[in-house]
Amino acid sequence: MSPRSAAVNEELRRRSRERLLQATVELVGERGYEATTLADIADRAGAARGLVSYYFPGKRQLLQSAVHRLMHKELEAALEREPRTEDGRELLARAIDSVLGLAREHPRLMRTHMAGILTAEGFIQCPEQQRLAYLLRETVTRYGSRDPEADYRLLRALMMGAVVAILLPGAPMPADRLRSELFQRYGLDWELGMPPGAKPPPPGL
Known part of the structure; x- marks a missing residue:
């Protein structure tokens, strides 16, 4: 049997990751x-435990990636959904809606993610984050x-703040x-993107 090519090996590594x-x-x-261990993750993924350490230095880095x-894939799907558009205002609306949607649909996951960013590990520059930033x-x-670049950073900060506000224990904002x-x-x-209702909420609510 001939050895696998470099391209095949690279694809296998990508799929494992x-x-x-x-x-x-x-x-x-x-x-x-x-309650989630690296062994649990490896078992769910059908991978050897050592493979987790090969790709990621620790569980927190693995979670951020x-x-x-997830954010990159959800954002990409939102931007490319039908009807396709090049309208920048519609695309920005879709981007905001996709991120806020993750806070509603995956509250435990997103709360854990935000908490990790605010700890000593901080914000990790990984390939997945770079793809998200590019979009x-x-x-x-x-x-x-x-x-x-500056406007991307501002948008990122505003959306992170909104996610935290949605998920804030004991005092969430709508x-x-x-x-x-x-x-x-x-x-x-209000009608752009994926509006949650026909009209925006009244002021002060």
């Missing part, structure tokens, strides 16, 4: 961070930004109110 990331999203969403992959920069560029505030900040009509 993606299975680990997907398993992490599933297990942390189901059980929580502390896994959540960034967001492209979105603000199409929206008409003259300084995409997602539709936060959406309305973000849309007003960027001059977006």
